[in-house]
Amino acid sequence: QVQLVESGGGLVQPGGSLRLSCAVSGFTFTTNAMSWYRQAPGKERELVAAITYAGGTTKYADSVKGRFTISRDNAKNTLFLQMNSLRPEDTGAYYCNAVLWRSTIATMQPRFGSWGQGTQVTVSS
Numbered sequence: 800q801v802q803l804v805e806s807g808g809g810l811v812q813p814g815g816s817l818r819l820s821c822a823v824s825g826f827t828f829t830t831n832a833m834s835w836y837r838q839a840p841g842k843e844r845e846l847v848a849a850i851t852y853a854g855g856t857t858k859y860a861d862s863v864k865g866r867f868t869i870s871r872d873n874a875k876n877t878l879f880l881q882m883n884s885l886r887p888e889d890t891g892a893y894y895c896n897a898v899l900w901r902s903t904i905a906t907m908q909p910r911f912g913s914w915g916q917g918t919q920v921t922v923s924s
Contacts, residue, residue: 838892
């Protein structure tokens with residue numbers, strides 16, 4: 800069974816940082832590109848970061864570029880998202896998923912229809 804378990808979210812002030820983790824099981828993590836999505840209140844879920852299966856290439860949505868860093872530890876089946884300089888508009892539920900790699904991040908789609916519980920990130924003063 801595919802399992803995606805996100806953690807690391809919380810309440811943080813604007814300008815602060817958080818590091819999210821995603822523990823993966825039930826599929827071959829090392830051969831799958833991975834991604835982080837977020838869903839802000841009242842908005843559609845959006846892809847914010849993606850990484851190739853070996854970690855050699857990353858792509859980011861314009862809204863997070865320069866502030867977020869996606870990484871992975873294939874030996875531990877774990878995906879990370881380092882979030883710096885957080886803004887209120889970064890608030891939302893963050894989810895991980897395998898992704899079908901495309902040339903542009905806007906055209907990528909999640910591999911699995913079943914999502915994890917997500918981890919909540921709230922940026923507020």
